[in-house]
Amino acid sequence: MMPRDDDPMVEQSAWAQMSQDDPDHSAAYVERFRTMAAQGADLAGEARLVDALLPRRARVLDAGCGPGRVGAFLADAGHQVVGVDADPVLIEAAEADHPGPRWFVGDLAELDLPALGIPERFDGIVCAGNVMAFLAASTRREVLRRLRGHLRDDGRAAIGFGAGRGYPFDEFLTDAEAAGLAPDLLLSTWDLRPFGPDADFLVAVLRPIPGRDR
DSSP, rough: OOTTTTTTTTTTOHHHHHHHHHHTTTHHHHHHHHHHHTTTOOOOOHHHHHHHSSSSOOOOEEEEEEEEEEHHHHHTHHHTEEESSSOOOHHHHHHHHHSSSSSEEEEGGGGOGGGGGGOEEEEEEETTTTHHHHEEEEEGGHHHHHHHTTEEEEEEEEEEEEESSOOOOHHHHHHHHTTEEEEEEEHHHHHHOBBOOOOOOOEEEEEOOOOOOO
């Protein structure tokens, strides 16, 4: 279920605000990545890391999947992929360009895949593309809690976003712990460079904290 933009009690996400300010924003985003793919750009760096974390034929949730580039690579690698994004324009592009995975329009702060007939939890969750930094600040911890609730107890979540976007890394890690997720590995890039105090990007590989799934 998507939040209602006309509901004064719902804090609007940064992505929704950009789309409201520029109605062509989402379509331009789709075309940007289609052009990059046609030019042979490497768009699968995040997916390669996630693939390496997972057993073969794993169940993967692409949270904030956008037009589907990460989930599509993982599906091609043999994984069972479900993608969710709040932007219907991006989901329409994912369905058109990457048939195979199951793509859904939905608000991550209200994520409830069992209600959509997908009861099984996931071996892995990927949240790439600065999704966490685009969320409304008031929903961040709830999104992480929902992701934890969809993750198997032996699963892993890989979440990446950049610095200077209004969500300090230490605050994110505090929120993740409160939501039941603890860091296994912190990196500064999706290609495995170590995280340090001067890093301008964080890739957090998180494991569930036992007994903290609700």
